[in-house]
Amino acid sequence: MTSLNAKIQEVFNEPACGVNHNKTEKERKKGCTKQLQPGGAAGGCAFDGAKIALQPFTDVAHLVHGPIACEGNSWDNRGSKSSGSALWRMSFTTDMNETDIVFGGEKRLYKAIKEIGEKYDPAAIFVYQTCVPAMIGDDINAVCKAAAKKFGRPVIPVNSPGFVGQKNLGNKLAGEALLDHVIGTAEPEYTTPYDINIIGEYNLSGELWQVKPLLDELGIRILSCISGDGKYLEAAYSHRAKAAMMVCSRAMINVASKMEKRYNIPFFEGSFYGIGDTSDSLREISRLLISRGAPDKLMFHTEALVAREEQKAFAAIEQFKVQLAGKRVLLITGGVKSWSVVAALQEAGLEIVGTSVKKSTKEDKERIKQIMGEDAHMIDDMTPREMYKMLREARADIMLSGGRSQFVALKAAMPWLDINQERHHAYMGYVGMVDLVRQIEKSLYNPIWEQVRQPAPWDVNGESWQKKAQAAPAALPLAAE
Amino acid sequence: MAIVTTIRKSCTVNPLKMSQPVGGALAFMGLRNTMPLLHGSQGCTSFGLVLFVRHFKEAIPLQTTAMSEVATVLGGYENIEQAILNIYKRTKPDLIGICSTGVTEIKGDDVEGFIKLFRMNHPEFTDYPIVYVSTPDFSGAFQDGWDKAVTRIIEALVPAQVLARDPRHVNVLPGCHITAGDIDELHEIFENFGMEAVFLPDLSGSLDGHIPDDFTPTTLGGIGVDEIVQMGSANWTIAIGAQMSAAAQALQARSGVPFRLFERLCGLRPNDEFFAFLSEISGRPVPAKYRRQRSQLIDAMLDGHFYTGGRKLAIGAEPDLLYDIASLLHEMGAEIVAAVTTTASPVLEKLAVDEVLIGDLEDLEIRASARGADLLLTHAHGRQMAARLELPFFRIGLPIFDRLGAAHIVTVGYKGTRNLIFSMANLLMEHNETYHKPTPDSWRRAAQEEAV
Numbered sequence: 058m059t060s061l062n063a064k065i066q067e068v069f070n071e072p073a074c075g076v077n078h079n080k081t082e083k084e085r086k087k088g089c090t091k092q093l094q095p096g097g098a099a100g101g102c103a104f105d106g107a108k109i110a111l112q113p114f115t116d117v118a119h120l121v122h123g124p125i126a127c128e129g130n131s132w133d134n135r136g137s138k139s140s141g142s143a144l145w146r147m148s149f150t151t152d153m154n155e156t157d158i159v160f161g162g163e164k165r166l167y168k169a170i171k172e173i174g175e176k177y178d179p180a181a182i183f184v185y186q187t188c189v190p191a192m193i194g195d196d197i198n199a200v201c202k203a204a205a206k207k208f209g210r211p212v213i214p215v216n217s218p219g220f221v222g223q224k225n226l227g228n229k230l231a232g233e234a235l236l237d238h239v240i241g242t243a244e245p246e247y248t249t250p251y252d253i254n255i256i257g258e259y260n261l262s263g264e265l266w267q268v269k270p271l272l273d274e275l276g277i278r279i280l281s282c283i284s285g286d287g288k289y290l291e292a293a294y295s296h297r298a299k300a301a302m303m304v305c306s307r308a309m310i311n312v313a314s315k316m317e318k319r320y321n322i323p324f325f326e327g328s329f330y331g332i333g334d335t336s337d338s339l340r341e342i343s344r345l346l347i348s349r350g351a352p353d354k355l356m357f358h359t360e361a362l363v364a365r366e367e368q369k370a371f372a373a374i375e376q377f378k379v380q381l382a383g384k385r386v387l388l389i390t391g392g393v394k395s396w397s398v399v400a401a402l403q404e405a406g407l408e409i410v411g412t413s414v415k416k417s418t419k420e421d422k423e424r425i426k427q428i429m430g431e432d433a434h435m436i437d438d439m440t441p442r443e444m445y446k447m448l449r450e451a452r453a454d455i456m457l458s459g460g461r462s463q464f465v466a467l468k469a470a471m472p473w474l475d476i477n478q479e480r481h482h483a484y485m486g487y488v489g490m491v492d493l494v495r496q497i498e499k500s501l502y503n504p505i506w507e508q509v510r511q512p513a514p515w516d517v518n519g520e521s522w523q524k525k526a527q528a529a530p531a532a533l534p535l536a537a538e
Numbered sequence: 539m540a541i542v543t544t545i546r547k548s549c550t551v552n553p554l555k556m557s558q559p560v561g562g563a564l565a566f567m568g569l570r571n572t573m574p575l576l577h578g579s580q581g582c583t584s585f586g587l588v589l590f591v592r593h594f595k596e597a598i599p600l601q602t603t604a605m606s607e608v609a610t611v612l613g614g615y616e617n618i619e620q621a622i623l624n625i626y627k628r629t630k631p632d633l634i635g636i637c638s639t640g641v642t643e644i645k646g647d648d649v650e651g652f653i654k655l656f657r658m659n660h661p662e663f664t665d666y667p668i669v670y671v672s673t674p675d676f677s678g679a680f681q682d683g684w685d686k687a688v689t690r691i692i693e694a695l696v697p698a699q700v701l702a703r704d705p706r707h708v709n710v711l712p713g714c715h716i717t718a719g720d721i722d723e724l725h726e727i728f729e730n731f732g733m734e735a736v737f738l739p740d741l742s743g744s745l746d747g748h749i750p751d752d753f754t755p756t757t758l759g760g761i762g763v764d765e766i767v768q769m770g771s772a773n774w775t776i777a778i779g780a781q782m783s784a785a786a787q788a789l790q791a792r793s794g795v796p797f798r799l800f801e802r803l804c805g806l807r808p809n810d811e812f813f814a815f816l817s818e819i820s821g822r823p824v825p826a827k828y829r830r831q832r833s834q835l836i837d838a839m840l841d842g843h844f845y846t847g848g849r850k851l852a853i854g855a856e857p858d859l860l861y862d863i864a865s866l867l868h869e870m871g872a873e874i875v876a877a878v879t880t881t882a883s884p885v886l887e888k889l890a891v892d893e894v895l896i897g898d899l900e901d902l903e904i905r906a907s908a909r910g911a912d913l914l915l916t917h918a919h920g921r922q923m924a925a926r927l928e929l930p931f932f933r934i935g936l937p938i939f940d941r942l943g944a945a946h947i948v949t950v951g952y953k954g955t956r957n958l959i960f961s962m963a964n965l966l967m968e969h970n971e972t973y974h975k976p977t978p979d980s981w982r983r984a985a986q987e988e989a990v
Contacts, residue, residue, distance in 0.1 A: 093580060093604035095617040096624030102581025120549065124640045124675035126557035129550075131585040133919060134592070134939075146922060152550035152898075153676050158644060169549035176551075188579050189640040189676065192610065219581035220607045220641065441597075445753040464597040468749055 060198075061191075061216050068229040071311055093223070102219030104187050105131075106227020110308060111183055111215065111234070113259045113284040114292065115139040118179035120149040122166050122197060123187030127219070128152075136480065138263035140286050144179055153189060162195045170204040170212055180289035181211035183234075191218035211289065213238045225307055228257075232312040235283065235292060240316065243293035245280065250351040252280040253342055254301040254322065257309040260285025264483035268329050271366070271486065275358055277342060283312060296320040300345035302327050302338060307418075323348065329485040331397040332370050332404070336363040370487040374405045377498050382406035384501060387447065389413045389439065389458035390476055396424040398457075398476070401490045403428070407497070410453050411436045441465045455501055470509045472500040540889045542882065544896045551900035552919060554854045555880040556936075558673035559637040560586040561683025561714060563600055565691070566635030566669075568739020570760040573631040575601045575621055577614060577649060578639030582675075592939035594745045599756050601625055603642075610641050615652045622656060622668065629755040632763050633667040635691075637683065640675035667763055669694045679880035680936075681856040684714035685781040688738060692788045695766045700794045707772040708735045708819075709795065711786055713779025715859035715935065718746035719946035720803075723954055727813075730827065731820040736765050736772075738785075746945055770795060774819055778803055778950075779858035780885045801858070801885055803950040804958065805866040806835055813952075831952035835959075839870060842959040845966040847871030852906035854899055854916035855935045857883030863915060863934055864889060866955065867962075872913065876905035899923055913966065930969035932962055 101109070104127060112119055112135055121128035132148035139145060151169050153162050170182055182204075186197045197214045205212040217230035245252075253272075258265055265285050272279060281287060281295035296316065301324035303313040313324040323345050327338035343351075343359040385408050388395065395412045402409060411434040414422055425433050439447075444462060447453060448469040456466040459477030466473035474496055476484065484493045559576050563586055566574035576583045583602035590598040603617040622634055638649060649670045657664050671690040673683045688711060708728060712721060721742035728735040743759020750758050769775075770793030777786040777799045786797035798815060802808035809832070817824050849872040853864050860879050868874055874891040878901050886894045895901050899916065903923045906914065914920055914929040918938045924931035938944035948954040 093606065094620070094624060095603045096575070096601050096621030097628065100580060101584045102579050105581050105584060124557065125550070125553060125555050125679075126559065126582060126585065126640060126675040129553040129556045130560055130589050132553065133922070134588065143922070148550075148552050148919075150550050150553060151548065152553065152555070155677055158676055165548045172547060172549045173551075188581075188607075188610070189644060191607075192641060192644050218607075219579040220605055220610055222606075223580070441755070442753050460591065464595075465753070468597075468753075470749070 061218075061221070064216065064230065064233055065221060065226065068226065068233065068311055071229075071314065101224035101227075103217045103222045103224065103227035103230060104185060104219040106224035106229075107215050107217035107231035107234075108185060108227075109135070109224065109259070110228045110231035110257075111284055112145055113137040113139075114181075114183070114287045114289060115145045116142040116180040116288050118144055118147070118149055118173045118177055118182045119185065120151070120166075120169060120173060120182055121185045121187065122151045122153075122162065122169075122190050122195065123185075124153045124189050125150065127185075127187045135259075136261045137259050137285055138261075138266075140266075141288070144177060147177070149173055158189065158193060161193060162190045163200050166190075166195065166197065166200050167204055170200070171208065174208050174210055179210075181213060181239075183213045183215055185215045186218050188218045188220045191220075211239070211242070211293075228308040229311050232309040235312060236315050239289070239292050240312075241293070241296040241320070243290055245294040245297050248280075248297050248299075249278055250299060250349070251275075251277045251346060251355075252298045253277060253346070254295050254298040254316070254324075255279055255282045255285075256301055256303045256313050256316075256324070258282055258285045258304040262481060262483040264329075264485035264489060267483050267489045268335070268486040271339065271362060272342075274362060275339070275343070275355065277346070283309065296322070298322055299349040299351070300324065300342060302342055304328065328397045330490070331399075331401050332367055332487060332490050333400050334397045335486050335490075336367060339363055366487045370491050371404065373491040374401065374494050377494050378406045380498050380502065381494070383408060384454045384497075385410045385452070386497075387411050387444075387453035387456045387458075389436070389444065389456060389462055395421055396428055398484075398490070398493065399425070399428050401494065402497075405494045405497075410434060411439075413437075413439065445469055455497060457497075470506065472497075472503070472506065474500055540877070540887050540891050540894045542886045542894050542896065545898070545901050550898045552903070552923070553898050554878055554902070554916065554919070555898070556589070556680040557639075557675045558678045558680065558683030558686070559639050559675060560589060561680035562637035562671050562673045562687035563635070563683075564590065564680075564714060564741075565684045565687035565739045566633075566637075567599070567744055567757050568737070568741045568760045569633055569635070569691070569766075570743070570757060570762045571632040571754075572635060572757045572760065573599055573601055573625050573629055573633075573755075574635045574637065575603065575625065576637050576639055577603045577618060577642045577647065578605055579610075579641055580604045582639045582641075589937055590745075593937040593944055594747065595942070596745055596747060599629075605641060610645055613645060614642055614647045614649075615655065618649065618652045619656050619659070622663070623660075626663075626666075631756045633669065635687065636668065636670045637673045637687065638671075639673070643672070643674035643676075667695065679856065681714055681781050681858065681883075682881055685784060688782065688785040689788050691738065691766065692769070692785055692792065695763060696769050696789060696792050697767065698792045699770065701768075701771040703773050703795075704771050705773045706732065706734050708733050709769050709772040709775040709789065710735050710737045711775060711777045711782040711789070711797075712737055712739070713781045713858045715856065715862070716778055716803075716950070717945055717947055718742040718744075719948040720950045720954065722746070723948050723951050724803075727816070727828070727951060730825045731816045731822055733816070733820050735776075736761055736769065738766060738769065741945070769793065774798065776800065779862075780883055781858050802862045802865060804862045804955050805869055806832075806839065806952075806955070807869075808862075809835075809952050809955065828952060831956070835952040835956045838956040838959045842963040843871050845963040846959075849873070849913045849966070850875045850909065850911045851913050851915065852876040852902055852909075852911035852929070853914075854878040854902045854920065856880050857886055859935050860894075861885040861889055863949065863958075864891070866958070867913075867915075870959065875909040875911050876902055878902040878905075903927065913962075928973060930965050932965055 128150035201212040201214040215234045217227045280298045281291040303326045316322045325341045328334040343355045395417045414435045444465045448471040455472040457474045457476045563574040580602045603621045671687045718741045740761040744757040775797035851872045868890045877894045878897045914931045917935040
């Protein structure tokens, strides 16, 4: 446990994190995870976060060491897509029982690793620690080391039991596992001046493939994506990339910054959500590659591609303007997406009546002000009840959010779109953003809204909430600021 | 007569089983204005929450004591106390239902003791309904968590006294395989016999998918605490599924209400027994409506047996659901070639198969493949295996996260059985049309293979 504690301190000390700069040493030690409130929390745990970050590696067997709850209740629930192996979608767990608790679970874990190797021959086995074996003192590092030696296959310990913190900490601990045991352990067949890593991108709904054709066109090779549609070997030789893009801002900053320090791979934080951001990211990739020796003409090609794609995308969005002008959007998401999709939505004529900043950094908030003006409605913590009220009173025409709040909107008979991880549509890059606007239009103009908001014939006029919602004046001030 | 075997291997692959605490939590979700609370790390709750959201497509009330590593080692009294106070302040539920998890059981938290201490420290909660059930993750399965929770609810809320009986009043204790749609159907059946039934738990008002009048952070509906307190005044208790026998016995021990256990409510013979029993206790003849439905079921069996006859069934489900549905298909001419379940139960050995495994979907896949199964029944996690083996796949149980309407799949009664047969036969027809179109070489190839 001491080594895990040290690891957690190390993660909290992340020098590349902007927030950390403004903290005293004491504050830094406490870490960035807020103390959880019993009876008032519902987010994922550190194990959840670690699994989210690593499970998209497709040719790896992901083995969860713990009782059935940690894996049995949740497997096959990720929307990542694979271009090859389907092994990552299978579920492996030691399913610890009372005997294992009494005598320790190390033996079972070792045998489980053996069984998986014999039956499924994976490129590697990732072993996830959970609370119960952590409590009884199972040393997964030692078991993994012994098993790797014995069976001649990488067996990677991921030390992130649920009770050490929240999802975000788990993302970072997963990154540490890669840094300690995977990255730098293999060499690519060849390298090019155009090799990049993409870090913190999970290929949800296959959205990486909305951007990959653009990179292909520029001759840029994704040496390793950590971890969407990723392969173990690619991560193992990812230290030979010339530059890196860090996508999900908070998730794996430690991977990007330590790779910069250890292997001299410069990185930038960027996003493929939104038209302007996609362009900026492509330019930044090219700039970094040129700084590492790629020919200057790469930027020329990039600019030409950006100009062409932007023009196409804006022309496509233009068609929706008449339908979407003046429609009000409530954006409940976090981090980068709290501003990166805003520009495209505004371009389509939509009005953003509020954007949540609960998970956003100071920089994110600055960006929101730049895009939406000084009086941007930034919602820090909107309770479901307030969201429901706002929608029910029709102060927004549509809500874009994650699955957690979907029923708040739907029960208020309001249009809703999923823009978080469980979504079924891919919204990345230029084509993705056009598709988002298309989906908003489809959702707003679906004829069901008129019918589902009609009160039943036997409801006394004006009494049903649907009636009240329809009659509500358009521009009430926002309550949730 | 089946032999029940527990698979011996170290790695569970593609689990069929889910954990006890989430089963317990679901039982609490069938109580009106209630907040289930898992005593464990926040992830225990978050995974359960996502599981139910995906299955029911509904907002799910489920809270956590958010045990950190330090709190886990020191013991969780403060977390339980804060959680109850917070939940009460925010949502004012009529009842808080607490389920333990793996971490807090290993530490050995005495939650009953914590609740006593909590009531002493906060006298305003002296009579406030807080029900605790011990559900460690490392033993039992989902179904066990459900039946333990129901038993504990009865022990905690039904007064130990014999009340005056209302001859029209019936208690129903449905197993966790009984859907909101099943409960709606049963409600109507009891009504048609002139009886009034209360269901414990009752998911039909809470997780049936409806539009509430206002935002509710607790359960939207279900049986009220006041109704549970009155269960002792019923004339009969009807338990559905062998898992509910402990709960039915507990209720009888406290209130003297006799019970009758129906292990199955799907199929012709089980429903004959059920309807005959209702007629007997209500003193009314079986209504014409159900006589007609019985006749329709027989017709459905006749039409459907062409498709189910000789089918080789691979099925994975919790014991009561497994016994009910596999038996129906067996009665319709299917051969059970592989049966996998999650936990021990007295019904398993009655299944018309040589062996029932307590195992996972890998075990089911291996056997289904080796024994040439041509129909797969299990929860949504069977989808990968169905794709690999190209099997017609009918989803049963929980979770069903990749299809709509899971809460309204009805298998009880003559009508429910009839519709189930139709759905299953239609699936088999479609699968045949897609995968088994004869070609000029279909039989030639078979003959050639035989010759080799």
